[in-house]
Amino acid sequence: MLSLRGISKTFGAVNALTDVDLDVEAGEVVAIVGDNGAGKSTLVKVLAGVHAADSGTIAFDGTEVQIHDPSAAIHLGIATVFQDLALCENLSVVDNLFLGRALGPWRLDQVGMEVKSWELLQQLAAKIPTVRVPVATLSGGQRQTVAIARSLLGEPRVIILDEPTAALGVAQTAEVLDLIERLRARNLGVIMISHNMENVLAVADRIVVLRLGRNNGEFDARTVSSEDLVASITGATDNVVTRRTGRLSAEADSTKDTSARREGEAK
Amino acid sequence: MSDRQPAVAVDQTDERLLQTRGVRGALGSFLRSARAGDVGPLPVIIGLLIIGTIFQSLNPIFLSSRNLVDISMDSVAVGVISLGIVCVLLVGEIDLSVGSVSGFAGAIVAVLFVRDGWNWILACLVAVGVALLIGLLYGVLLTKFGMPSFVSSLAGLLAFLGLQLAILGDQGSINLPFDSALVRFAQLDFVPAWLSYVLAALAALALFASGYDNMSRRRRANLSSSSPQALVVRSVALLIGLELVVWYLNQGRGVGWMVVFFAALVLLFHYAFTRTGWGRSVMAVGGNVEAARRSGINVRNIYFSVFALCSMMAAVGGILAASRLASANLSSGTGDVNLNAIAAAVIGGTSLFGGRGSAFSALLGVLVIESIASGLTLLNLNSSYRFVITGLVLAIAVAIDSLARKSRASHGRA
Ligand SMILES: Nc1ncnc2c1ncn2[C@@H]1O[C@H](COP(=O)(O)OP(=O)(O)O)[C@@H](O)[C@H]1O
Numbered sequence: 001m002l003s004l005r006g007i008s009k010t011f012g013a014v015n016a017l018t019d020v021d022l023d024v025e026a027g028e029v030v031a032i033v034g035d036n037g038a039g040k041s042t043l044v045k046v047l048a049g050v051h052a053a054d055s056g057t058i059a060f061d062g063t064e065v066q067i068h069d070p071s072a073a074i075h076l077g078i079a080t081v082f083q084d085l086a087l088c089e090n091l092s093v094v095d096n097l098f099l100g101r102a103l104g105p106w107r108l109d110q111v112g113m114e115v116k117s118w119e120l121l122q123q124l125a126a127k128i129p130t131v132r133v134p135v136a137t138l139s140g141g142q143r144q145t146v147a148i149a150r151s152l153l154g155e156p157r158v159i160i161l162d163e164p165t166a167a168l169g170v171a172q173t174a175e176v177l178d179l180i181e182r183l184r185a186r187n188l189g190v191i192m193i194s195h196n197m198e199n200v201l202a203v204a205d206r207i208v209v210l211r212l213g214r215n216n217g218e219f220d221a222r223t224v225s226s227e228d229l230v231a232s233i234t235g236a237t238d239n240v241v242t243r244r245t246g247r248l249s250a251e252a253d254s255t256k257d258t259s260a261r262r263e264g265e266a267k
Numbered sequence: 268m269s270d271r272q273p274a275v276a277v278d279q280t281d282e283r284l285l286q287t288r289g290v291r292g293a294l295g296s297f298l299r300s301a302r303a304g305d306v307g308p309l310p311v312i313i314g315l316l317i318i319g320t321i322f323q324s325l326n327p328i329f330l331s332s333r334n335l336v337d338i339s340m341d342s343v344a345v346g347v348i349s350l351g352i353v354c355v356l357l358v359g360e361i362d363l364s365v366g367s368v369s370g371f372a373g374a375i376v377a378v379l380f381v382r383d384g385w386n387w388i389l390a391c392l393v394a395v396g397v398a399l400l401i402g403l404l405y406g407v408l409l410t411k412f413g414m415p416s417f418v419s420s421l422a423g424l425l426a427f428l429g430l431q432l433a434i435l436g437d438q439g440s441i442n443l444p445f446d447s448a449l450v451r452f453a454q455l456d457f458v459p460a461w462l463s464y465v466l467a468a469l470a471a472l473a474l475f476a477s478g479y480d481n482m483s484r485r486r487r488a489n490l491s492s493s494s495p496q497a498l499v500v501r502s503v504a505l506l507i508g509l510e511l512v513v514w515y516l517n518q519g520r521g522v523g524w525m526v527v528f529f530a531a532l533v534l535l536f537h538y539a540f541t542r543t544g545w546g547r548s549v550m551a552v553g554g555n556v557e558a559a560r561r562s563g564i565n566v567r568n569i570y571f572s573v574f575a576l577c578s579m580m581a582a583v584g585g586i587l588a589a590s591r592l593a594s595a596n597l598s599s600g601t602g603d604v605n606l607n608a609i610a611a612a613v614i615g616g617t618s619l620f621g622g623r624g625s626a627f628s629a630l631l632g633v634l635v636i637e638s639i640a641s642g643l644t645l646l647n648l649n650s651s652y653r654f655v656i657t658g659l660v661l662a663i664a665v666a667i668d669s670l671a672r673k674s675r676a677s678h679g680r681a
């Protein structure tokens with residue numbers, strides 16, 4: 001449904017993205033993983049129309065499209081939950097949910113918007129006491145829920161979630177993972193970014209690895225092992241994670257040895 | 268009997284929610300938000316009471332109906348300009364040139380209407396149209412060139428003052444005829460007493476009707492709503508308050524049509540800020556411009572609209588000021604007009620930091636400023652005192668604004 005080819009983006013001297021390809025089909029959950037600074041959020045922002053790509057093409061339903069600005073992305077049906085949430089703290093939860101798409105522009109349908117807000121938030125089992133307070137009064141997790149709920153408004157076809165569970169508690173994280181599965185069942189395309197391998201392996205169909213702004217492998221989530229992913233993310237089989245696990249198991253062995261020796265000496 | 272719990276509204280299900288039912292509940296939630304730094308119009312209303320008490324004790328003419336009628340008429344021009352300032356402050360920008368633009372607009376009307384014999388409506392339309400272009404220019408400078416409005420309007424302050432002087436020419440002053448519609452409107456046209464009472468009653472009725480409509484629609488949607496008693500209390504309080512004011516003004520010359528015009532503008536802007544999608548977008552841009560942009564709001568058009576509105580309101584205010592003086596001259600719109608208009612918005616409770624404020628702040632703030640000016644004039648103190656005191660009041664208002672902002676941050680209401 002959505003396919004990116006050869007996307008590049010530089011910020012000054014930094015090549016944030018180099019020749020990145022990405023495909024998302026309807027009813028598919030694609031996870032993008034990568035270390036900090038790998039360019040995941042930049043890729044998301046290119047798709048959301050926040051940054052224009054320097055080169056590369058984006059095709060939606062097979063036809064090439066230009067995403068010059070955020071409203072172009074929204075019109076295409078691409079909804080995004082940004083890593084920094086992008087909420088207006090001075091506005092209420094309802095107003096944030098309907099930011100830029102208020103019902104009844106000449107005479108706001110505040111009741112209608114509030115009813116719809118409660119519907120959305122209940123879908124996410126959100127724990128938000130009241131939707132008429134400024135977002136500034138909410139906790140980090142509550143804000144994240146509001147940002148996610150906002151992306152569900154207005155019949156999107158692709159939903160992009162940039163680290164959607166970073167600030168969420170255990171139960172709320174499970175809710176979001178459930179939501180992602182429901183979105184897939186509704187035949188939406190979902191792009192999710194997460195550092196939590198467990199979550200990624202649990203809900204994703206396909207996993208795309210970015211490393212230093214380049215594609216660094218693509219895996220089927222059913223078959224890939226956690227170690228392979230880590231190797232691809234860090235760029236080596238001999239990496240800090242494997243060294244750590246290796247060191248830990250070596251230490252465990254040596255303690256076994258010494259304790260065995262002690263037992264022998266005691267005899 | 269007692270097991271028949273009332274159905275809980277959708278938005279009242281969270282057990283942590285403090286219940287705010289009835290009049291007492293409304294009062295409680297007001298005090299809570301005031302402590303958390305959401306002070307609203309409270310400080311400025313207290314300020315008005317203090318000003319009234321002080322000046323009345325120094326000179327008993329101050330609160331006479333005659334003087335209050337004068338204050339109401341003198342407030343309109345700066346109040347209208349201040350409404351425009353509220354627009355730009357809401358998006359976190361500023362326009363320092365409103366004084367010059369008001370003087371320029373007054374001069375345009377005087378030149379076209381008096382010297383060239385145009386129809387006065389046409390002359391006003393030209394002046395407001397020129398102001399529209401000025402506002403759009405600031406919008407372009409900000410969005411295309413990233414020029415802060417602080418700087419561009421400072422440049423405008425000087426440039427439009429220059430244009431005002433240029434078109435007024437050698438005489439430097441053009442008098443508007445006393446029998447012209449403009450001057451009559453600004454000096455002589457008062458609402459008939461019976462009509463003024465009716466208008467006041469209509470305002471209270473409108474508050475009740477919109478509150479009732481909102482209440483019943485929330486009921487139907489199974490949302491909690493304020494109690495009908497609280498609504499009745501508020502409407503009746505407004506009715507009594509307004510009728511008293513109108514009655515008192517009617518002991519003097521009464522309620523000027525110009526005052527009604529200003530009140531109508533305030534209500535119109537209030538509606539636009541709070542009940543339209545445009546108003547929401549303005550608040551969003553003032554709160555977090557990047558979030559507004561990412562949500563698909565056309566931020567550029569919002570900037571254009573607020574700068575255009577601000578300049579146009581400055582022009583309307585300038586025309587009213589010239590009409591009230593029956594003259595457009597070199598000093599129109601200079602001096603403290605600029606600062607008074609900006610100070611009125613801030614004193615009335617519109618934040619300098621964007622995203623927070625209301626149309627009523629222009630009304631309340633300008634009343635404070637004009638009351639001080641009038642009180643000092645009655646005491647025969649010259650404008651040096653007025654400048655000092657208005658400056659002090661502005662400093663207090665900004666301090667309250669900044670403190671409230673800090674307090675909101677610590678109470679999670681930023
Ligand atoms: N607005 C920006 N201006 C300059 N550099 C940026 C900007 N946004 C991101 N970068 C740089 O691009 C690289 C990728 O960042 P990002 O996409 O945020 O990574 P992550 O994968 O952690 O989300 C980083 O080196 C970052 O410093």
Ligand SMILES: [Mg+2]
Nearest residue numbers: 040041042083
């Ligand atoms: Mg990121």
